[in-house]
Amino acid sequence: MWRDAxxxxxxxxxxxxxxxxxxxxIAPFALLVLLLFAFALDSDRNVxxxxxxxxxxxxxxxSTLLAVQRAFSLExxxxxxxxxxxxxxxxxxxxxxxxxxxAIQLVALELxxxxxxxxxxxxxxxSPLLLGSTGLLATLGLAAVGCLYGVLAAxxxxxxxxxxxxxxxxxxPLLLAATQAVAAASDGVASEGWRWLGLLALFAAAYxxxxxxxxxxxxxxx
Amino acid sequence: MEPAVDLCGxxxxxxxxxxxxxxxxxxxxxxVVLLQGPNGAxxxxxxxxxxxxxxxxxxxxxxxxxxxxxxxxRVRGRVGLLAHSSGLYDDLTVEDNLRFWxxxxxxxxxxxxxxxxxxxxxGRLRGVxxxxxxxxxxxxxxxxxxxxxxxxxxLLDEPHAGLDQAGRDLVDGLIRDASAAGVTVLLSSHExxxxxxxxxxxxxxxxxxxxxxxxxxxxx
Amino acid sequence: MxxxxxxxxxxxxxxxxLAGIGLLVLFGLxxxxxxxxxxxxxxxxxxxxxxxxxxxxxxxxPTALIAFLAFFVTVAGSVGYLLRRSEWWDLxxxxxxxxxxxxxxxxxxxxxxxxxxxWGTYWEWQDARLTTTAVLFFLVLGYLAVRRLxxxxxxxxxxxAVVGLLLGPATIVCHYATTWWRTLHxxxxxxxxxxQIEGTMLFSLMLGMGVFMALYAWLMLHRFRVLWLxxxxxxxxxxxxxxERRAEAGASGASTTGPSPTPAxxxxxxxxxx
Numbered sequence: 001m002w003r004d005a006x007x008x009x010x011x012x013x014x015x016x017x018x019x020x021x022x023x024x025x026i027a028p029f030a031l032l033v034l035l036l037f038a039f040a041l042d043s044d045r046n047v048x049x050x051x052x053x054x055x056x057x058x059x060x061x062x063s064t065l066l067a068v069q070r071a072f073s074l075e076x077x078x079x080x081x082x083x084x085x086x087x088x089x090x091x092x093x094x095x096x097x098x099x100x101x102x103a104i105q106l107v108a109l110e111l112x113x114x115x116x117x118x119x120x121x122x123x124x125x126x127s128p129l130l131l132g133s134t135g136l137l138a139t140l141g142l143a144a145v146g147c148l149y150g151v152l153a154a155x156x157x158x159x160x161x162x163x164x165x166x167x168x169x170x171x172x173p174l175l176l177a178a179t180q181a182v183a184a185a186s187d188g189v190a191s192e193g194w195r196w197l198g199l200l201a202l203f204a205a206a207y208x209x210x211x212x213x214x215x216x217x218x219x220x221x222x
Numbered sequence: 223m224e225p226a227v228d229l230c231g232x233x234x235x236x237x238x239x240x241x242x243x244x245x246x247x248x249x250x251x252x253x254v255v256l257l258q259g260p261n262g263a264x265x266x267x268x269x270x271x272x273x274x275x276x277x278x279x280x281x282x283x284x285x286x287x288x289x290x291x292x293x294x295x296r297v298r299g300r301v302g303l304l305a306h307s308s309g310l311y312d313d314l315t316v317e318d319n320l321r322f323w324x325x326x327x328x329x330x331x332x333x334x335x336x337x338x339x340x341x342x343x344x345g346r347l348r349g350v351x352x353x354x355x356x357x358x359x360x361x362x363x364x365x366x367x368x369x370x371x372x373x374x375x376x377l378l379d380e381p382h383a384g385l386d387q388a389g390r391d392l393v394d395g396l397i398r399d400a401s402a403a404g405v406t407v408l409l410s411s412h413e414x415x416x417x418x419x420x421x422x423x424x425x426x427x428x429x430x431x432x433x434x435x436x437x438x439x440x441x442x
Numbered sequence: 443m444x445x446x447x448x449x450x451x452x453x454x455x456x457x458x459x460l461a462g463i464g465l466l467v468l469f470g471l472x473x474x475x476x477x478x479x480x481x482x483x484x485x486x487x488x489x490x491x492x493x494x495x496x497x498x499x500x501x502x503x504p505t506a507l508i509a510f511l512a513f514f515v516t517v518a519g520s521v522g523y524l525l526r527r528s529e530w531w532d533l534x535x536x537x538x539x540x541x542x543x544x545x546x547x548x549x550x551x552x553x554x555x556x557x558x559x560x561w562g563t564y565w566e567w568q569d570a571r572l573t574t575t576a577v578l579f580f581l582v583l584g585y586l587a588v589r590r591l592x593x594x595x596x597x598x599x600x601x602x603a604v605v606g607l608l609l610g611p612a613t614i615v616c617h618y619a620t621t622w623w624r625t626l627h628x629x630x631x632x633x634x635x636x637x638q639i640e641g642t643m644l645f646s647l648m649l650g651m652g653v654f655m656a657l658y659a660w661l662m663l664h665r666f667r668v669l670w671l672x673x674x675x676x677x678x679x680x681x682x683x684x685x686e687r688r689a690e691a692g693a694s695g696a697s698t699t700g701p702s703p704t705p706a707x708x709x710x711x712x713x714x715x716x
Contacts, residue, residue: 004326011311011322018351019313079307082275087326088299088371148608152588152601162587166605169580170612173619180623199619206611214604216295217524220597237594238680243687277596429691 001093008089008097013104015074022105026066030109033059034116045122052123053182056113057175060142063109064102064171065164068146071102072154081155084219091216095147099211103143110135127185130193134185137200138178144207145170151218174203224287226251226375226406227272229432231281232290234271241267243430244281249408251374254401256417257410259427265410266306268427269377272408273303286374299327302373304381308360309367312353316343316363319352320370327371337370341392357384362392369396376400378409382416394420447667455660462653469646470500495559500646502552504654505545506575512542512658513582513609520606523599529673532599535606537665539585541658546579570620577616581609595676 016022037055041047048055075081084094117123125131146167153163177199184193227249234242241264249255257265270276272285274294283290288297303309310319317338324334338344341362347355352363361384368376376397382390390413397407397420410427411417418424425432519535522528553572554564566572588602 007322007325011314011318014318015311015313074311074313077312079305079309080311082270082303082305082307083309083323083367085275086273086298086301086303087323088328089326149605152605156591158591162584162591165580165587166584169577169584170608172577173612173616176619176623195622199615199622203615206615210608210611214607217600218604220295220600233684235594235680238676238683240680240684240687243684243691429689430687431691 001090001096004089004093005096005100008094009100009104010097012071012074012098012101016101016105021070022067022109026063026070026105027109027112029066030059030063030113031116033062034113034120038120048121049123052117052121053179053186054175055121056117056182057138057178059113060106060110060138061168061171061175063113064106064142064146065167067102067105067109068150068167069160069163071098071147072150072159075151076155076159081219091219092212094219095151095211095215096208098147098150099140099143099208102146103139106139106142107135110139124186127193130185130197131182133197134178134181134193134200137197137204138174138181141174141200141204141207142171144204144211145174148207148211148214148218151215174200177203223251225249225284226253226286227408228284229271229282232271232278232283233280234267234276234278236267236276241276241430242271242278245271245427245430245432247425247432249406251406252401252404253423254397254407254409254421256414256421256424257408257427257432258412258414258417258424259410263427264430265427266379267430268432269303269379269408269410270305272297272375273301273377274298275303300373301375301377302368302371304364304368304376304378306379306383308352308364310352310360310363313351315349315351316355316366317348319363320366323367324370327373329370329372333372334370337366340369340396341366358386358389361385362389365393365396374405376405376407376409378407378411380411381409382411382413390416447664447671449663452660452663455656455663459653459656459660462649462656466500466646466649466653469642469649470497473642473646495556496643498552498556500650502549502556503647504650505552506549506571507651508654508658509542509545509549509575512538512545513578513613516542516582516585516606517610520603520609523603524607529599529670532603533666533669533673534662535603536589537662537669539582539589539606540665541661543579543582543586545654545658546575546582549575550579570617570624573620573623574613574617578609578613581612585609595673 034055037051037059038048041051075084114125118125149163149166149170153159153166156162177196181193181196181200184191184196225248227247229245229247232242232245233240234245243264245264245268247255247268257268259265267276271278271283271290274285274288274290274297277294278290285297286300288294290297309323311322314322320334320338324330324337335344338348343359343362343366347359352360355363365381378393378397381393381397385393394416397409401407401422409417409421423434425434515538516535519531519538522531523535550572553575557566557572558564585602585605588605589598591598591601593601
């Protein structure tokens with residue numbers, strides 16, 4: 001299973017390197033969202049700085065939608081889905097590989113967004129350990145939920161509209177926890193932050209487990 | 223010796239349509255069988271059924287020893303399907319695709335290289351992205367993937383379609399070599415003369431049913 | 443065969459429900475008194491309460507609880523279907539989700555209506571339950587959207603079962619997250635939605651619970667049966683299609699190419715359309 005995961009992740013990342021969709025399209029989109037927030041909130045420096053944790057994570061969430069859509073539109077092309085089912089790859093391995101690839105792309109996006117937020121919103125950067133762990137765990141959770149619902153939506157005629165409907169409510173608690181953790185970090189109340197981190201870890205673990213258990217069914221019948 | 227394919231009254235749905243309404247087919251290992259029949263008869267569904275992609279809802283169906291009604295996932299890694307779609311990643315090169323699909327099936331570098339060679343893709347074409355290939359070249363790449371994966375059962379849906387003369391001869395050669403090596407081949411084709419020359423026997427698919435057509439042909 | 447999905451059970455349940463609703467209106471709006479003591483103590487030391495507004499509780503609390511019950515049934519049905527693959531579980535999950543969605547919506551609306559006079563606002567983010575209910579509502583909408591995907595029935599049921607299964611942990615996590623969130627930001631004057639209840643108020647509330655329970659059961663029976671009938675209609679369509687397909691084969695069998703050792707009609711397929 002792990003070997004299959006590595007194989008799939010490597011394949012996905014190689015495709016990204018060749019096609020550069022995340023770089024050319026998703027990254028600019030993410031930065032654009034940050035910009036739009038500034039317009040919407042009247043570029044009030046104070047408001048932006050206070051709202052940074054939330055705005056950051058909303059931008060990440062929206063980018064996740066795109067990243068997941070992309071990850072699975074790859075597999076919707078030209079009979080590839082059938083080929084995957086026939087390939088002999090362990091479905092749980094495919095799931096983990098996809099999660100890894102999406103997570104890696106999201107981490108890169110988050111670093112970019114963190115830079116954007118520092119520059120555009122003048123946000124402070126304290127408790128780097130907490131921030132870093134939050135980022136990683138939240139990303140893992142995002143990728144897991146995304147790939148779980150992504151495969152379900154993939155290949156459907158209504159894929160683009162059903163994915164957000166399924167994904168966003170499920171991600172609501174993740175958004176809350178990640179925002180609170182980052183807010184706690186920048187407020188200097190690190191102890192609160194670690195508690196939210198616990199919830200993020202639980203979230204990621206639960207959805208990873210769910211994905212490993214059910215990806216085979218979803219791949220077959222979506 | 224257990225048959226490679228053993229269907230008895232198999233019923234399979236595509237959406238809500240009973241594409242297979244009672245198929246009976248027995249194929250021994252190493253045989254090459256040609257499916258013929260009009261469009262919409264259920265040839266593609268039959269092939270996909272044997273690949274374990276389509277659920278069988280009635281009758282009996284065993285492929286390579288796996289019961290398709292209860293456990294069709296197990297047969298998948300052991301069969302190779304050449305479908306109308308290419309099953310390739312357009313953004314990756316020919317070589318990348320072969321390496322990925324080959325390794326997924328447990329084949330090693332040597333198998334991949336041999337397949338590339340056999341299909342004439344080992345030269346300049348290996349580094350070309352699949353999306354840039356012509357339709358015929360893409361078909362050859364799909365065939366190369368099939369060969370590289372070394373499955374026990376080949377399911378070929380109109381393998382000659384889209385290929386030039388040289389390509390078609392290549393396909394015939396591949397089928398002969400595979401059969402000689404003990405691989406079972408089930409193919410559908412509208413090129414009856416050419417395909418009949420390669421096949422041990424022919425069956426006709428009509429209205430979701432399969433029946434034998436006489437005429438053993440002279441295959442070495 | 444029945445022309446409707448009614449039966450003795452549903453008639454009894456229906457009558458009970460309707461009678462119960464009548465009783466509930468009576469008790470809730472007339473007989474039980476206004477809330478005089480739950481909010482706290484005012485400047486003079488006299489207890490203050492929510493007044494007449496509290497009557498919304500007789501609908502809000504039962505709809506909330508039964509909605510959660512319905513959603514729990516959906517989760518259980520989804521698990522049951524994944525384990526047993528029997529149509530019964532699948533239909534139970536589906537019917538319950540639909541009813542649950544309606545009840546959740548009612549919960550949210552009554553909650554908002556209750557909140558306005560009590561909190562001064564229709565929506566109070568700090569009330570963890572309201573937020574969890576809202577997220578759950580969207581989760582159930584997602585589930586219902588999956589149920590409507592244009593797929594073959596077995597595939598759709600499996601997909602929906604996975605989504606339904608995920609509803610469980612999703613809500614639990616959401617509940618914890620929002621509860622912690624609330625305790626973090628406990629504002630100074632959030633008046634509680636839970637009034638002191640006793641006597642006739644308690645009875646009315648219990649009555650409300652009973653009535654909505656009966657309503658749920660009644661509608662579940664009907665909805666389940668309608669869904670079951672829809673599946674049967676689809677099956678009949680399939681049998682018809684199978685028969686046509688075989689006729690197609692038989693007809694062209696009269697003109698086979700080349701000599702054929704087997705008879706034109708071939709062996710009888712199993713499971714012939716009856």
